[in-house]
Amino acid sequence: MRSKAKPTAAKRISPKKNSSRKITPKKITPKKNSSRKITPKKITPEKTNPKQVAPEKIIPKKTSPKKTPRKTMQQAMIRCLPLRLKGKAELFLPAVPGLVDHYVEGFSEGWRALGRPFSPKDTDYFRHVLSQTLRQAFEESPYSSVHVIYETDEPAKATISWKMGIRHSSLADEYAMWVAERPPPLFGHHPDAKVMNLARSLGPPGEIAVLDVGAGTGRNTIPLAKEGFQADAVELTAPLANILRQAAETQHLSIQVYEGDVFDPSISVAQNHYHLVLLVEVVSHFRNNRQLRAVFETANRLLVPGGLLLFSTFLPTPGYDPDEVAREMSQVMWSSLFTRRELHDAAVGLPFDTVSDECVLDYERSHLPTEQWPPTGWFEGWAAGQDVFDLPRDECPIELRWLTFRKRPT
Numbered sequence: 001m002r003s004k005a006k007p008t009a010a011k012r013i014s015p016k017k018n019s020s021r022k023i024t025p026k027k028i029t030p031k032k033n034s035s036r037k038i039t040p041k042k043i044t045p046e047k048t049n050p051k052q053v054a055p056e057k058i059i060p061k062k063t064s065p066k067k068t069p070r071k072t073m074q075q076a077m078i079r080c081l082p083l084r085l086k087g088k089a090e091l092f093l094p095a096v097p098g099l100v101d102h103y104v105e106g107f108s109e110g111w112r113a114l115g116r117p118f119s120p121k122d123t124d125y126f127r128h129v130l131s132q133t134l135r136q137a138f139e140e141s142p143y144s145s146v147h148v149i150y151e152t153d154e155p156a157k158a159t160i161s162w163k164m165g166i167r168h169s170s171l172a173d174e175y176a177m178w179v180a181e182r183p184p185p186l187f188g189h190h191p192d193a194k195v196m197n198l199a200r201s202l203g204p205p206g207e208i209a210v211l212d213v214g215a216g217t218g219r220n221t222i223p224l225a226k227e228g229f230q231a232d233a234v235e236l237t238a239p240l241a242n243i244l245r246q247a248a249e250t251q252h253l254s255i256q257v258y259e260g261d262v263f264d265p266s267i268s269v270a271q272n273h274y275h276l277v278l279l280v281e282v283v284s285h286f287r288n289n290r291q292l293r294a295v296f297e298t299a300n301r302l303l304v305p306g307g308l309l310l311f312s313t314f315l316p317t318p319g320y321d322p323d324e325v326a327r328e329m330s331q332v333m334w335s336s337l338f339t340r341r342e343l344h345d346a347a348v349g350l351p352f353d354t355v356s357d358e359c360v361l362d363y364e365r366s367h368l369p370t371e372q373w374p375p376t377g378w379f380e381g382w383a384a385g386q387d388v389f390d391l392p393r394d395e396c397p398i399e400l401r402w403l404t405f406r407k408r409p410t
């Protein structure tokens with residue numbers, strides 16, 4: 001409103017063209033001789049007059065703004081900003097409980113930039129709630145995230161309001177999103193060299209039964225079936241299982257697809273039947289030693305004596321002992337990490353012998369045809385552990401390994 005009224009007022013008071021001659025800069029410029037009259041001496045209070053305001057009392061008033069350091073003035077202006085500055089933010093934090101201090105530091109910086117720093121007491125309370133929410137989200141699923149919204153309150157309040165919750169997401173939700181949003185093939189065009197070589201080493205394909213657990217879209221199941229192996233699949237995520245079923249149907253391949261969690265006892269997969277059980281890029285989603293143990297127990301039930309279990313998993317490189325944050329982070333980044341000790345313990349008392357332990361990247365790169373490398377845009381970095389540690393490959397303390405075990409013949 002004020003800015004609209006101004007031009008009208010300006011028109012009324014605008015000097016007419018001819019009047020400009022009267023107010024020439026020359027006329028208001030002090031003449032040379034007039035400067036002699038307004039000498040600093042004349043306005044300076046005389047020392048002899050005690051009733052006059054002492055010069056010391058005036059000088060600080062006049063000169064104090066000049067003496068204030070520019071930085072202090074700048075800070076003083078910035079302190080006034082919250083009267084006008086507004087802001088809001090929405091964040092989805094990966095559920096890594098061990099990173100709570102890192103997150104709080106980030107929020108504190110943001111709030112300081114808005115001129116509304118939190119007091120130590122308010123920061124502690126925020127940390128406490130964030131810590132609990134991160135833990136709750138992580139325990140539920142490493143793919144859930146903590147959702148934080150904050151917004152400046154209306155001036156003159158110089159405060160910020162925030163709220164926090166969990167955005168829930170399961171592994172099946174994440175893969176369903178892949179199916180909806182990503183162009184196929186989701187896991188690469190070609191089967192793994194290790195899978196095909198191991199299956200071929202077992203005998204004539206028609207006599208070898210293979211179970212592909214966590215088969216996805218059938219990247220390995222379909223080529224195995226095409227080569228004549230009796231290939232079956234277990235797949236947790238319904239849209240992936242559907243893609244696999246359809247591909248099998250279109251290509252007239254007899255593949256039994258079991259939909260569900262491989263550890264669910266209600267899934268009736270044939271026992272003591274398979275010569276090879278595969279879990280390719282699946283253990284990297286597992287969460288604890290119980291699930292690792294369940295891999296060996298399940299394989300023991302499904303495999304014939306002498307049958308092979310092959311899975312890929314992230315293991316620490318020699319000398320690296322992962323801490324709690326690294327373990328949480330590895331789960332959040334789809335690269336679940338187990339130690340060799342945990343691996344050993346998972347198989348204790350079960351009839352398995354280690355057959356091989358190889359670096360997946362090295363094996364696949366050297367066995368796949370050049371034109372098939374890399375399998376996907378993300379594979380090399382992920383298999384090198386770089387989704388968890390942003391380090392050069394030779395410095396990464398974890399890597400994906402191919403592990404093969406043989407069930408002892410009875």
Ligand SMILES: C[S@@+](CC[C@H](N)C(=O)[O-])C[C@H]1O[C@@H](n2cnc3c(N)ncnc32)[C@H](O)[C@@H]1O
Pocket residue numbers: 171172175187213214215216217218219220234235236237240260261262263279280281282285
């Ligand atoms: C990275 S994908 C790999 C797919 C396929 N093995 C490949 O290498 O192309 C992991 C797959 O494992 C499945 N999966 C994870 N945990 C599972 C479980 N407990 N039971 C069955 N499938 C599971 C997921 O749904 C997903 O399809």
